[in-house]
Amino acid sequence: MSGTRPIRVLVVDDSAIVRRVLTATLDAEPDMEVIGTAPDPYVARDKIVKLKPDVLTLDIEMPRMDGLTFLKKLMHYHPMPVIVISSIGNSSCEMALEALRRGAVEVLAKPSGPYSVGELRGALAMKIRAAARARLRAAPAKEPEPARETAPPAKLQTDAIIAIGASTGGTEALESMLRGLPKEMPGIVVVQHIPAGFSRAFANRLHQTCRMEAREAAHGDFVAPGRVLIAPGDHHMLVRRVENTYRVSVKSGPRVCFQRPSVDVLFQSVAAAAGANAIGVILTGMGSDGSDGLLRMKEAGAHTIAQDEDSSVVFGMPREAIRKGAVRQVLPLQRIARAMIQRASEPAARSADGRAPVPICPSK
DSSP: OOOOSOOOEEEEOSSSHHHHHHHHHTTSSEEEEEEEESSSSHHHHHHHHHHHHHEEEEEOSSSSOOHHHHHHHHHSSOOOOOEEEESHHHHHHHHHHHHTTTOOOEEESSSSTTHHHHHHHHHHHHHHHHHOOOOOOOSSSOOOOOOOOOOOOSSTTTTTTEEEOOOTTHHHHHHHHHHTTTSOOEEEEEEEOOOOOTTHHHHHHHHHSSSSEEOOTTTTTTTTTTTEOOOOOSSEEEEEEEEEEEEEEOOOOOBTTTTTSOHHHHHHHHHHHHGGGGGEOOOOSSTTTTTHHHHHHHHHTTTEEEETTTTSSSHHHHHHHHHHTOOSEEEEEEHHHHHHHHHHSOOOOOOOOOOOOOHHHHOO
């Protein structure tokens, strides 16, 4: 795609209203143009061949052929960046996450119910730009099996805390990485840029496929060994030290780096609460969210890791963190889990303020 040519988008949705909203939203962007729309995958197939779009937006629930079936065929015969725009509901959320497994780059909520047209306008253009730059990956041949039990590694420091941030391509990167961790790992807190309504389904999926307990975070939850807390969509998540425990706060508030939840908000809170007793990891994603917070963690003594360019769907967030000097290690995705285990196996450090590490947190 030329650096000066607008990003060419094909909108596929059976709702004429949604097609009009998406077209108006994208045509208002100076670097994008909607070159066509399609009410179903059969029409979309012909327009893809004729119009050669750079990015496709795709509904999941459509007549004649559902979006998942179409996506599977598309990624096999004509791979291209796809953004799924789905209704918020249990079955729709599950199908949207399955679409990410099958090669879609991003998922957004349709402009209805709690998700307004204004919020879509703010997010869609950024997602389209990220998709246009995305490194496409092969879809898995089959559903991953739940992680199998293995003997625990050398003694892990359960008083540490691990903070992870991700955006475009992050759902699959997180699942792949977390599947490589033993259930004895220190508590993990995660911000993944994901719409409200989808984060719970994502957490449930992680819980089914990983050794650790994974769940959507609730205000006041303990950060406990063997537990992964996922920030709820459209809410910031912070870590605070309460006596001899770490707990999370879940709250609203202004977007940071255009995001809510924000990786920067999480990382900065972990730097203040845990200091050198933390590990920070920044994964694939577009933009700069997380770079300032990761630098704060590094300055507080934490070990910091960034995913490398070759394994990232979009290298924007890791690149910004590296550019700011916030990263101690740059690793391919498949080596990050091992690096986290190794770091968590080392003797616990004191926080930057000299306080002793937090002891084992309650499991409830």
